[in-house]
Amino acid sequence: MMMFVLLVLFWASINIIRSYRRVYAISDVDVGGLGLDGLVTASIVSAYGLISIFARLPIFILSDWFQSRKWFIGIALWAIMLTSIYVVVQPDATSLYLSSLALGLGASMLALFNVMFSETFDPKDALVSVSILSIAPLMAEFLVAPLQTYATQEAVKNYTLLWSLSAVLALVAFVLLLGLKDNKTKVTNFKLSTFFRILLTPRFLFIALFGVLVSFVRFSTSSANMVAYARTDVVNMSALLVAYLDVVFTLFQLGAGVMVGIYLKQKLGVKWTLVFGLALSGAFALIGALSTHDLTLFFAYGLNGFGYGITYNLLLGLALSSFIKEEREMSMGIYQTFFAIGIYYGDQIYGLVMQWIKGLVEGAALYQTVFLGTAGLVTVLIILVLIIVNGKIKQGLEA
Numbered sequence: 001m002m003m004f005v006l007l008v009l010f011w012a013s014i015n016i017i018r019s020y021r022r023v024y025a026i027s028d029v030d031v032g033g034l035g036l037d038g039l040v041t042a043s044i045v046s047a048y049g050l051i052s053i054f055a056r057l058p059i060f061i062l063s064d065w066f067q068s069r070k071w072f073i074g075i076a077l078w079a080i081m082l083t084s085i086y087v088v089v090q091p092d093a094t095s096l097y098l099s100s101l102a103l104g105l106g107a108s109m110l111a112l113f114n115v116m117f118s119e120t121f122d123p124k125d126a127l128v129s130v131s132i133l134s135i136a137p138l139m140a141e142f143l144v145a146p147l148q149t150y151a152t153q154e155a156v157k158n159y160t161l162l163w164s165l166s167a168v169l170a171l172v173a174f175v176l177l178l179g180l181k182d183n184k185t186k187v188t189n190f191k192l193s194t195f196f197r198i199l200l201t202p203r204f205l206f207i208a209l210f211g212v213l214v215s216f217v218r219f220s221t222s223s224a225n226m227v228a229y230a231r232t233d234v235v236n237m238s239a240l241l242v243a244y245l246d247v248v249f250t251l252f253q254l255g256a257g258v259m260v261g262i263y264l265k266q267k268l269g270v271k272w273t274l275v276f277g278l279a280l281s282g283a284f285a286l287i288g289a290l291s292t293h294d295l296t297l298f299f300a301y302g303l304n305g306f307g308y309g310i311t312y313n314l315l316l317g318l319a320l321s322s323f324i325k326e327e328r329e330m331s332m333g334i335y336q337t338f339f340a341i342g343i344y345y346g347d348q349i350y351g352l353v354m355q356w357i358k359g360l361v362e363g364a365a366l367y368q369t370v371f372l373g374t375a376g377l378v379t380v381l382i383i384l385v386l387i388i389v390n391g392k393i394k395q396g397l398e399a
Contacts, residue, residue: 004136006176007113010073011140013080013169014106016147017162019246021045021100022224023231024159025093032157036093038362042351044097045224049344051104056340059108060333064190069112074177076106081170087163099163104343111336115320115328138250148243190330198331206388207318208338210274213381214311215339217278219346220374221285222249222304225367229288230297234364237294245298249305256309265314271389275382277310282378289372292364349373 025041027033036044063069079102086095113133144165151161198204219225226245230237237245256277264273284304291297319335320328349370353361361369 002176002180003113003116004133006073006173006180007110007133007136008139008143009169009173009176010077010106010109010113011137012143013077013084013166013173014103015137015140015246016144016169017084017099017166018048018103019223019227020148020152020159020162021048021096021103022228024157025096026228027157027231031155032159034091034093034096038354038366039351040093042348042354044093044100046344046347046351047097047100048104048107049219049340049342049347051101052108052340052343053337055105055108056111056336057333059112060329061190063112064329069116070177070180073109073112074174076102076109077170077174077177080106081167081174084163084167084170088160088167091160104340108336108340111332115332135254138247138254141247141250145243145247149240152243153239194327195330195334198327199334204319204331204335207315208335210381211315211319211335211339212342213377214278214308214315215342216346216349217281217285217342217374217378217381218304218308218312219343220349220370221281221288221346222301222308225347225350225370226288226301229364229367230294232364232367234292235294235297237298241294241298245301248298248301249308252302252305253309253312256306257313260310260313260317264310265317270314270318271385273310273314274385274389277307277314278378278382278385280304280307280310282307282375282382285371285375285378289368289375292368 022041022045023033025034025036025044026038027035029035059072063072080099083095083099083102087099089095147165148162151158151165223246227242229235230242230245260273264276268276280303284300284307287300287303288297291300316335319331350366353366353369353373357369
C-alpha cells in the first residue's frame with residue numbers, strides 16, 4: 001500500500017509538468033510561454049526519452065550492485081525537485097531541458113516500481129500486478145488536473161506554478177520514501193552471460209522491438225505533443241479540457257490494462273489483442289490528422305489511451321513473465337531501454353519533420369502531418385503482426 005501511494009505522488013510530480021513542456025517552451029512570451037524555436041523545443045521535449053535510453057538499464061544494474069532500489073528512486077525525486085525549482089527561478093531553454101532530463105530519469109524508475117510490486121505476487125500473476133499498479137498514474141492525473149486547470153485558465157498562463165507544485169510533490173514523495181521498506185533481495189543477479197541470453201531470446205527480442213514501435217506511436221500522438229496541438233489556434237481547446245486530456249488517456253489506459261489482464265489475452269490471444277490495441281491507436285492518429293474540432297479530439301483521445309493500454313500492458317506483462325524472478329530486473333531493464341528509444345523518436349519526430357519539410361509545415365499542420373504518418377505506421381505494424389505472429393512465434397508468445 002505504501003508503494004502504491006508513493007507511486008501516485010511520484011508520478012504526480014512528473015505528470016503535472018510533463019505534458020506542458022512543449023506548450024510552455026513554444027508559446028509566445030505575451031501568453032506566459034518562453035517563445036522558443038520549434039527545433040529547440042523538440043530537443044527539450046525529446047530529452048525525456050534521450051535520458052531514458054541511457055538510464056533504464058544502468059539503473060537496474062546499479063540497484064542490483066548496491067542491492068537497493070529505494071535510494072535510486074530518491075535520487076530521481078531530488079533531480080525532479082531541484083530542476084523544477086531551477087525552472088521557476090530561471091525559466092529558459094537550459095532549465096527546461098534539465099527539467100525534461102529529470103522527468104525522463106524519474107520515468108525510468110517506473111520499471112523499478114513494476115519489479116518491486118510484481119515481486120509481491122506469484123510469477124504467474126505478473127500481468128495482474130501490472131494491471132493493479134496501472135491504477136496509480138490515473139490517481140496521479142486526477143490529483144494534478146485541477147491544479148493544471150487553475151494555472152492555465154487565464155489568457156497569460158502561469159506555467160511556473162506547475163513547476164513549483166512539481167517540486168513540492170517530489171519533496172512529499174521523498175519523505176514517504178524514507179519510511180518504505182526496500183524489498184530488494186540481497187543478492188547480485190546481473191551477469192553478462194545472462195544479459196546476452198535474455199537479449200538474444202527470440203520471444204523477448206520480438207517483445208522488445210515491438211515495444212520500440214508501440215512507444216513511438218504513443219509519444220508522437222500524446223502527452224506534450226497532444227497538449228501543444230490542442231493549444232494551437234486552429235484547435236483552441238479550453239484550459240479545462242487540456243488539463244483533463246491526460247486524465248482521459250490514463251482512464252482508458254487503465255481500463256484497457258485491466259481488460260488485458262483478466263479478459264483480452266485469454267479470449268483473443270496475444271496476436272489479436274495486439275492487433276486490436278494497435279487498431280485503436282491508429283484510429284485516433286487518423287482522427288487527429290483529419291479533425292481539428294476540440295471536443296472530437298478530446299473524446300477520441302480515449303481511443304489512444306485504450307489502444308496503448310492494451311499494447312503496453314500486454315508487452316510489459318510478457319516481458320516480466322518470460323523469465324524467472326531473479327532475472328526480471330535485467331529483462332525489464334533491457335526491455336525499458338528499447339522502449340525508451342521509441343519515446344525519444346516519438347518526441348523528436350516533430351523536429352525531424354521540420355527539418356525534412358522546411359517551411360512547409362508549422363502550427364497545427366505539423367502535428368497533423370505527424371499524426372497521419374503515425375496512422376500509416378500503425379497500419380504497417382498491424383500487417384506485420386498478422387504475418388509474423390504465427391507458428392512457433394505465436395506458440396511462444398501464447399505460452
